[in-house]
Amino acid sequence: xxxxxxxxxxxxxxxxxxxxxxxxxxxxxxxxxxxxxxxxxxxxxxxxxxxxxxxxxxxxxxxxxxxxxxxxxxxxxxxxxxxxxxxxxxxxxxxxxxxxxxxxxxxxxxxxxxxxxxxxxxxxxxxxxxxxxxxxxxxxxxxxxxxxxxxxxxxxxxxxxxxxxxxxxxxxxxxxxxxxxxxxxxxxxxxxxxxxxxxxxxxxxxxxxxxxxxxxxxxxxxxxxxxxxxxxxxxxxxxxxxxxxxxxxxxxxxxxxxxxxxxxxxxxxxxxxxxxxxxxxxxxxxxxxxxxxxxxxxxxxxxxxxxxxxxxxxxxxxxxxxxxxxxxxxxxxxxxxxxxxxxxxxxxxxxxxxxxxxxxxxxxxxxxxxxxxxxxxxxxxxxxxxxxxxxxxxxxxxxxxxxxxxxxxxxxxxxxxxxxxxxxxxxxxxxxxxxxxxxxxxxxxxxxxxxxxxxxxxxxxxxxxxxxxxxxxxx
Amino acid sequence: xxxxxxxxxxxxxxxxxxxxxxxxxxxxxxxxxxxxxxxxxxxxxxxxxxxxxxxxxxxxxxxxxxxxxxxxxxxxxxxxxxxxxxxxxxxxxxxxxxxxxxxxxxxxxxxxxxxxxxxxxxxxxxxxxxxxxxxxxxxxxxxxxxxxxxxxxxxxxxxxxxxxxxxxxxxxxxxxxxxxxxxxxxxxxxxxxxx
Numbered sequence: 001x002x003x004x005x006x007x008x009x010x011x012x013x014x015x016x017x018x019x020x021x022x023x024x025x026x027x028x029x030x031x032x033x034x035x036x037x038x039x040x041x042x043x044x045x046x047x048x049x050x051x052x053x054x055x056x057x058x059x060x061x062x063x064x065x066x067x068x069x070x071x072x073x074x075x076x077x078x079x080x081x082x083x084x085x086x087x088x089x090x091x092x093x094x095x096x097x098x099x100x101x102x103x104x105x106x107x108x109x110x111x112x113x114x115x116x117x118x119x120x121x122x123x124x125x126x127x128x129x130x131x132x133x134x135x136x137x138x139x140x141x142x143x144x145x146x147x148x149x150x151x152x153x154x155x156x157x158x159x160x161x162x163x164x165x166x167x168x169x170x171x172x173x174x175x176x177x178x179x180x181x182x183x184x185x186x187x188x189x190x191x192x193x194x195x196x197x198x199x200x201x202x203x204x205x206x207x208x209x210x211x212x213x214x215x216x217x218x219x220x221x222x223x224x225x226x227x228x229x230x231x232x233x234x235x236x237x238x239x240x241x242x243x244x245x246x247x248x249x250x251x252x253x254x255x256x257x258x259x260x261x262x263x264x265x266x267x268x269x270x271x272x273x274x275x276x277x278x279x280x281x282x283x284x285x286x287x288x289x290x291x292x293x294x295x296x297x298x299x300x301x302x303x304x305x306x307x308x309x310x311x312x313x314x315x316x317x318x319x320x321x322x323x324x325x326x327x328x329x330x331x332x333x334x335x336x337x338x339x340x341x342x343x344x345x346x347x348x349x350x351x352x353x354x355x356x357x358x359x360x361x362x363x364x365x366x367x368x369x370x371x372x373x374x375x376x377x378x379x380x381x382x383x384x385x386x387x388x389x390x391x392x393x394x395x396x397x398x399x400x401x402x403x404x405x406x407x408x409x410x411x412x413x414x415x416x417x418x419x420x421x422x423x424x425x426x427x428x429x430x431x432x433x434x435x436x437x438x439x440x441x442x443x444x445x446x447x448x449x450x451x452x453x454x455x456x457x458x459x460x461x462x463x464x465x466x467x468x469x470x471x472x473x474x475x
Numbered sequence: 476x477x478x479x480x481x482x483x484x485x486x487x488x489x490x491x492x493x494x495x496x497x498x499x500x501x502x503x504x505x506x507x508x509x510x511x512x513x514x515x516x517x518x519x520x521x522x523x524x525x526x527x528x529x530x531x532x533x534x535x536x537x538x539x540x541x542x543x544x545x546x547x548x549x550x551x552x553x554x555x556x557x558x559x560x561x562x563x564x565x566x567x568x569x570x571x572x573x574x575x576x577x578x579x580x581x582x583x584x585x586x587x588x589x590x591x592x593x594x595x596x597x598x599x600x601x602x603x604x605x606x607x608x609x610x611x612x613x614x615x616x617x618x619x620x621x622x623x624x625x626x627x628x629x630x631x632x633x634x635x636x637x638x639x640x641x642x643x644x645x646x647x648x649x650x651x652x653x654x655x656x657x658x659x660x661x662x663x664x665x666x667x668x669x670x
Contacts, residue, residue, distance in 0.1 A: 014669075017658065017661050017662055017665040018658055018661045022639050022640065023639075023640050024638075024640055026655065026658050026661065026662070028662070028665055028666075028669065037511050037512070037558075038511075038557070038558065038559070040514035040515070041514070041515070041516065041559070044514075044515075045652065049652075051656075054662075055666075065511075066512055079512075081512045081513065082512060084514065085512055085513070085514060088514045130557060130559075131556075131557055132555065132556050132557040132581060134557075146556075146557035146581055147557060147581070147584070148557055148558075148559035148562075148581060148584060148585035148588065149559040150559060150585065150588040150589070150651075150652075151584070151585075151588075153652060154651060154652050154655055157652060157655070157656065158652070158655040158656060158658070158659075158662060159662065159666075160655050160658065160662055161655075162640070162651055162654070162655065164638065166580075196499050196551060196554055197499065197550065197551035197554060197577060197579065200551065200577065200579060200580055201580060227581075230551065230554060230579055230580065232580055264670070296499050296501065296554070317498050317549060317550065318498070320497070321497060321498050321499065324497070414508045415508060415509070416508050416509060416511065416512060433501075433503065433555060433556075435501045435503040435504065435555060436503070436504060436526065437503060437504075437507055437526050438503050438508075441507070441509075441526055
């Protein structure tokens with residue numbers, strides 16, 4: 001018998017091409033996802049050496065970061081630099097024979113939404129992308145992490161990366177998840193507990209009854225924000241929920257190949273007795289809807305909890321950081337954010353723009369109105385999410401409530417495409433980062449779940465969604 | 476005078492230092508997303524910390540900052556996005572080393588590939604660096620890459636951890652892509668049996 005291994009160990013070990021003494025591992029990459037903003041310099045590195053993409057069939061590109069979500073924008077003409085960035089990706093993909101889901105393609109969407117949705121992201125794979133939220137795909141039981149543009153070039157040219165083996169950490173969510181909270185609240189609680197650098201150097205494996213009970217889309221939300229605790233990646237062991245989600249997807253294995261794949265995947269979960277470098281426990285039995293109050297994702301609390309005071313911080317550095325954050329946010333310490341007036345609500349991003357997220361927001365909005373003076377944008381995570389949402393009439397709920405129903409893209413999460421918050425304005429956002437200026441220079445972001453975002457749109461202020469959710473509601 | 480070794484990294488690197496003493500400085504502050512809409516690295520040094528530079532009191536607006544090659548920051552520098560535009564902007568400004576108590580993983584990887592050295596020091600050393608620069612803002616720090624040591628103005632030498640392979644690459648000019656390409660036979664053999 002070999003020694004018990006973790007899920008991470010198994011995926012890592014199966015992808016080490018070479019490991020010379022004192023050198024990093026040469027790690028094979030099964031799936032390389034590419035988007036327009038971080039790939040041009042990677043392709044350029046190949047051009048400079050006269051190289052071609054080694055495995056175009058393992059490389060898939062999309063356009064998401066800078067594409068407009070206003071349906072009329074293309075007719076009006078795009079900014080020159082946007083056109084150039086998009087056409088550069090097109091030219092690179094054409095030259096190298098890489099599949100590209102460009103604007104107009106029915107499979108296009110946010111890179112971390114379409115990977116699982118198309119069945120590309122599968123258990124046991126190594127998956128990389130020039131984007132930190134690549135951790136999302138860990139929900140499939142894959143080892144998935146973000147890389148820089150130089151590394152994008154390495155993978156394009158060799159299908160490999162040089163990597164030191166990270167440490168492993170087990171994150172166990174203990175207790176039954178109460179009604180009215182979900183994966184977004186779980187991960188915001190975890191990040192608040194361990195801190196924005198608490199996972200540095202580690203790959204998280206999420207375990208516990210509360211994780212097993214999550215849908216695949218909710219597991220994606222959980223894994224997506226692993227990077228906001230500084231973790232290299234987050235993973236959930238594949239189970240019947242995973243296989244049920246994947247089976248029949250456009251690019252998933254089918255027929256005999258499917259049966260063989262499932263047999264392989266069933267061996268992936270962490271063995272009994274396997275050890276982790278670290279153990280983290282998060283109690284979710286009394287979890288409230290989480291909202292961030294500061295300028296990094298670890299500065300969060302339950303919507304009904306008081307914002308902490310800088311004076312209560314244990315050291316000078318955290319006193320300075322929290323004081324600076326509260327000053328930037330113009331948020332008062334010592335009382336909850338509940339009732340803080342807001343200007344914009346954004347439902348979207350690779351964290352929370354899947355069909356279940358839109359259903360969750362719609363369940364709150366149905367029969368209600370977005371408060372006068374508040375702008376609400378709903379940006380589906382992909383063309384497929386948009387089609388599915390429209391097929392069940394969710395867009396009508398959003399439009400009837402007074403929200404905007406837009407085209408897919410990263411949109412106001414990163415504010416590169418013209419969707420942005422004005423200086424000094426507040427958004428409740430289902431995205432993943434509340435850094436200074438993230439949603440536009442001077443913007444102020446409260447991160448929350450789709451339900452909390454929708455409830456806040458109705459109230460025109462930060463709100464607790466629980467009173468608006470039917471018993472046994474959307475989640 | 477500092478010479479250059481085969482990788483182009485200055486040995487030794489001696490310079491005055493700029494202090495931005497905040498923890499968790501994220502890549503959105505280093506290079507705001509609106510400057511990522513470009514297909515090359517040109518001009519990124521000019522937008523480094525551009526939103527914070529609107530404040531005349533910000534460290535990069537002080538005399539001598541333009542010539543500094545070393546940045547001293549707080550804990551967990553470079554957290555957030557994977558954008559390599561962050562090290563490109565820092566190098567574009569002229570920085571070749573960042574002194575901090577820790578770095579975010581992706582930033583650290585990206586920095587290594589761009590001749591930008593993450594110098595990780597324990598909190599006590601960090602405090603002495605900060606105190607020395609507070610006493611004399613024009614004082615110089617030295618990064619001794621071959622020895623993997625930071626030399627404080629007092630002459631104190633503080634060792635910093637640097638991955639052996641990264642150290643080797645920075646000293647010899649070995650490039651990682653070349654190293655990977657040399658593994659072509661092993662990669663081909665791996666692919667033949669990998670599902």
